[in-house]
Amino acid sequence: MTSFNVAIVGGGPGCLALMDMISMDRLRQLQMNLVGIADIDADAPALKKAKSLNIYTTHDYRNLFNLEDLNLIIELTGNPQVSRELQREKPSKVQVMDHTVARLFWDVLRLEEEKLKAQQEGEERLEAEREARRQRKTAEGILHGTPIPMFVLNRDHKIVFWNKAVENLTGFPAGEMIGTNRHWEPFFPQKRQILADLIIDGDLEKIRELYREMHLRRSPIVEGAFEAEHYFAHLGKNGTYLYFNAAPIKDDSGAVQGAIVTYQDFSERVRMTEEIRRREAFVQNLIENSIDGIIATDARGKIVIFNRGATRMLGYGPEEILGKMKYQEILSRGTAKVVRTAFYGSEYGPPGKIIDMEIEGRKKDGDSIPLRFSGTLLYEKGQEVGSVVFIQDLREIHRLQKEKEQAQRMAAIGRTVAGLAHYIKNILNGLRGGAYVIDSAMSKQDLDLTKKGWDMVERNIDQISNIVTDMLIYSSDRKPRYERIDPNEIVTGILELMQDRAGLSRVVLVPELGKGLGKVAMDRTAVHRALLNLVSNAIDACTLEGIVKGNALVRIMTDKPSGWGVRFRVIDNGTGIERETREKLFKDFYTTKGYKGTGLGLPVTQKIAKEHGGDLSFETEPGKGTTFTLLLPEGEPRSDD
């Protein structure tokens, strides 16, 4: 809408009122601009006002005709003479509204204004109602959506509100519950009054009677409300622990109009507590029944855990230790100091830890006991709050270890008895044959044959001697009887012994003896035995399948690698060892030689190496040959008993 320029003639009270209307918000939409006012009286009130608003004023209405873009002149003088003159003299494009029309217009405007005002008030009231409804809705929505299970009973004990959370808790949907008095049903197996019912009835006595056992207390926050907690076995799959609160709903006069009940499910917490208790009991059990001794201290160093294992090893009962004694009092003073140093140092694991330290403990009766000691300092937020240590009776460990090894060897011997029987039977056949040959030779006075027969008997006696030696070495728990010997001396002895047999098998024995080896501490009989086994195996490897190649060679080498006392190497160019055989070589009594082998040779040799703190290893290539290496340490190994 284009703007509409108006001038008024007559600056009395009507003009003032019109000015106010024009400036009113609603009429501003008309885009009516007041551009001038004329009155012959210079003191007319509207003239003053117009001046203050910077609107053009004049004493002669004719001056108004010159205003640019004037559209309308409103005559409010009430003088018909002025009205006529204006009609006659005004420029043609300007309209004139005389005071009679203006009056009518005025009344219409006033009416319109009244109507608008009334309408506006009505809308405001409606809006307020809507807002109230919205708020109520919102509040209900919040209560519906809240994770706190709740429901509301009215004065007649009927359910008027049953939210989503209580639906979830009970499994009873609102649709079934609203308007009924079935609120007891999810919680109890038979109908009874619940706390909310009693609050509505104001029956305090019954509240106390029914809820005494359920930790009943008054709400510290809401007047007239009660709280309680109970395990509802009937509710949920495994029953439910609920805390609940029932509060009265009162009107303005203070009369009870209903009650609201809220719940809190703390089953999870109860279950967690139970789980923690169960785990604690498990850990307690673990500590108590551990074969290791377990001792723990608090921040002041007082012993707070002392399990049965510790009691067994040290002789103290927990009652004389717990909360009373410190490490220093059960270890000797010197040992306690050593342990302390070890805890803070890094010799036995990182600082704060001790891993497998061997210490001398002291029992209650004063006897000392060798212990394996492991432990850790306990920290909380960087603060040392105690320690826990694990002790093992070393004597027991050693004994168990030895028993186990012994049992394994015995089991192995048991497995090989059948094989041995054949082996021995074979030797017996040899002896019997030798006896026959000698018999025959003697009757023929054949000295040469006697010699042959006697050799046969001797060879078989040697074999018996060997197997007996092997079995003794293998089955017994022996320590090497050390003497300082030139390793080459042993090799030379073996060469002499095996030369004949090698010759018979057409195998050449080649000694390659290192010079200046010096004397090395070893058990002469055992090392001799070990080498004999290796050389004997090497000869067998060259002849086992009868493949005596052009030059069947067994080299026996000695030298001294750094860090070791001596290295013996027995190198053959025989059959080599197949992959599947390699794995069984040391593990079991195993032989590839049929009734000619006992399966004892290598286990025995390995045992000898171990007893010396040495090492036995081999390299082999099927069809090419095998090298066995026996390493012995420089000095006698430190005794660990």
Place this chain on the structure above:
Amino acid sequence: MSRKILIVDDDPDVVLFLSTVLQDHGFEALDARNGQEGFEKTTAERPDLILLDLMMPEKSGISLLNDLKSDEDLARIPVIMVTGVSGETGIDLEHFFKKPASGDTGDAVPRPDGYIEKPVDPQRLLKLVQELLD
């Protein structure tokens, strides 16, 4: 002229024992240490009987037996299998060797003419040898 008997065995003790037994009873004893040597000596010496060890290196007793029995000339030489294995292997050799050799069943394994178990009883051996040579 005394009969020649070839002993094929890798164990020198067995060779010495068996040859003593045989020599004491008027036989000439030859020996070979493995199957290969056994075949060569059989060809060269034409023994009247062969004592053959079943478990032997290089060429097993069975393999030599096979060679001998498939050779037109050598097949007629009686072979006594000397075994030490039946105890260890659980193979019922007695049953195995006593089964008639029959080509028509497709069974290619040849049969020895006799067999004796270790330890060899001299009397039993001599009896068996006599039977086969007569």
